[in-house]
Amino acid sequence: MTTAPLPPFPPGFRWGVSTSAYQIEGATTADGRGPSIWDTFARDPGRIVDGSTGDEACDHYHRYAEDVGLLADLGVSAYRFSVAWPRVQPTGAGTANPAGLDFYDRLVDALLDAGVEPVATLFHWDLPQPLEDAGGWLHRDTAARFATYADLTAARLGDRVKLWITLNEPFVHMSLGHGTGTHAPGRALLFDAFPVAHHQLLGHGLAVAALRARTTSPVAIANNYSPVRLAGNSDADRAAGAAYDALHNRLFTDPLLGRGYPDGPGLDPGVVRDGDLDAIAAPIDVLGVNYYNPTGIRAPAQGSPLPFEIVPLAGYPRTAFDWPVAPDGLRDLLRWLRDTYGDALPPIQVTESGCAYDDVPDADGRVHDAERIAYLDGHVRAVREAIDAGVPVTGYFVWSLLDNWEWAEGFTKRFGLVHVDYATQRRTPKSSYAWFRDLVRR
Numbered sequence: 014m015t016t017a018p019l020p021p022f023p024p025g026f027r028w029g030v031s032t033s034a035y036q037i038e039g040a041t042t043a044d045g046r047g048p049s050i051w052d053t054f055a056r057d058p059g060r061i062v063d064g065s066t067g068d069e070a071c072d073h074y075h076r077y078a079e080d081v082g083l084l085a086d087l088g089v090s091a092y093r094f095s096v097a098w099p100r101v102q103p104t105g106a107g108t109a110n111p112a113g114l115d116f117y118d119r120l121v122d123a124l125l126d127a128g129v130e131p132v133a134t135l136f137h138w139d140l141p142q143p144l145e146d147a148g149g150w151l152h153r154d155t156a157a158r159f160a161t162y163a164d165l166t167a168a169r170l171g172d173r174v175k176l177w178i179t180l181n182e183p184f185v186h187m188s189l190g191h192g193t194g195t196h197a198p199g200r201a202l203l204f205d206a207f208p209v210a211h212h213q214l215l216g217h218g219l220a221v222a223a224l225r226a227r228t229t230s231p232v233a234i235a236n237n238y239s240p241v242r243l244a245g246n247s248d249a250d251r252a253a254g255a256a257y258d259a260l261h262n263r264l265f266t267d268p269l270l271g272r273g274y275p276d277g278p279g280l281d282p283g284v285v286r287d288g289d290l291d292a293i294a295a296p297i298d299v300l301g302v303n304y305y306n307p308t309g310i311r312a313p314a315q316g317s318p319l320p321f322e323i324v325p326l327a328g329y330p331r332t333a334f335d336w337p338v339a340p341d342g343l344r345d346l347l348r349w350l351r352d353t354y355g356d357a358l359p360p361i362q363v364t365e366s367g368c369a370y371d372d373v374p375d376a377d378g379r380v381h382d383a384e385r386i387a388y389l390d391g392h393v394r395a396v397r398e399a400i401d402a403g404v405p406v407t408g409y410f411v412w413s414l415l416d417n418w419e420w421a422e423g424f425t426k427r428f429g430l431v432h433v434d435y436a437t438q439r440r441t442p443k444s445s446y447a448w449f450r451d452l453v454r455r
């Protein structure tokens with residue numbers, strides 16, 4: 014790399030890496046775990062591009078000690094993992110399954126022994142299947158169930174987890190899981206998916222209250238954001254951009270930060286009851302920001318069911334996912350959050366940032382992922398620029414520690430700092446792992 018050295022970050026800045034349960038754990042029937050919507054969805058022929066499931070994934074459930082060793086060598090201050098709800102409550106209700114919680118107990122202790130702060134996400138999309146059978150997030154009762162699960166988990170881990178994250182990307186779970194049906198549970202409801210937004214947010218608010226009763230650790234949510242890039246400059250294009258922005262960037266943030274739901278075509282969830290908005294706006298300590306790419310938008314064609322059309326963005330390098338590489342989007346997004354929400358904005362941690370490339374070991378077994386290093390270097394610089402512009406950013410987590418099971422893409426997309434050979438479960442740190450280790454040391 015010939016780029017200039019990175020300027021120093023503020024003391025106490027949290028450097029970390031992220032994963033999620035279904036993408037890495039495997040062992041989907043071990044110790045009483047119940048089925049989740051992703052177990053069901055992955056078994057449905059044609060849903061996953063390579064026909065794979067998360068049954069084995071990275072076998073992290075059995076190899077967590079080795080993976081904590083990789084974290085220790087990497088030198089990160091924090092590790093963001095998710096707890097699988099169906100391990101804690103196999104049917105989504107009732108008392109906790111102690112054997113399921115034992116796994117996270119062991120993981121948390123191993124992290125603390127290694128000097129790595131545990132950051133736990135409670136919901137990274139793996140809803141217990143029995144709750145889906147009862148209506149899932151379309152059903153208001155799921156919000157209350159989520160708070161019970163949060164309580165049970167914090168009762169066991171609340172003394173040691175250093176940051177709690179309620180939900181991961183409720184926007185993606187709503188839009189891909191319930192709007193287009195490309196993620197579990199596979200419902201294609203378009204705008205009729207909106208109750209899923211409200212019930213997730215309500216579940217978040219109720220879970221914040223449950224967590225506060227069990228722990229003094231900070232509480233957060235991790236939202237997915239994507240700055241809009243207009244592919245035209247007509248009034249209709251601008252209106253389409255505003256509609257997309259309200260849907261992707263504001264639907265989950267306005268109510269969280271006390272503004273109620275944004276105006277926009279189709280954005281009224283229609284299921285809001287008295288008191289819900291207050292519950293949703295319960296103060297949070299950190300806003301988690303997951304950023305991958307901006308979105309190109311133009312006015313929809315006549316008769317489109319959507320108020321916008323998503324178009325590919327020209328002029329950027331692209332990842333193996335065909336996502337544009339646009340670090341300036343992260344800088345713009347962070348500044349937009351500060352400018353839009355002002356004093357209502359809590360400190361931000363970038364809870365996911367990363368990229369997929371077709372990483373293949375060379376003849377010596379090494380993986381030279383120069384593109385990932387360039388990607389991360391650009392995005393870390395974007396964070397630094399945002400901090401210099403006065404945005405309160407206090408952490409940055411790379412997605413992901415390991416290559417893992419990338420949802421509908423199965424094993425075909427590799428996001429890790431560590432290469433995984435799925436046939437042998439052999440872990441090989443890539444060049445980006447060494448690069449990130451050097452960054453964290455400085």
Ligand code: BGC
Pocket residue numbers: 185189237239304305306
């Ligand atoms: C988002 C990603 C998300 C993906 C789902 C993209 O548009 O930027 O964050 O994971 O869709 O495949």
Ligand code: BGC
Pocket residue numbers: 033181182185237303365412419428
């Ligand atoms: C999700 C991750 C996913 C990543 C890459 C994020 O939207 O939280 O689970 O692997 O993007 O698509």
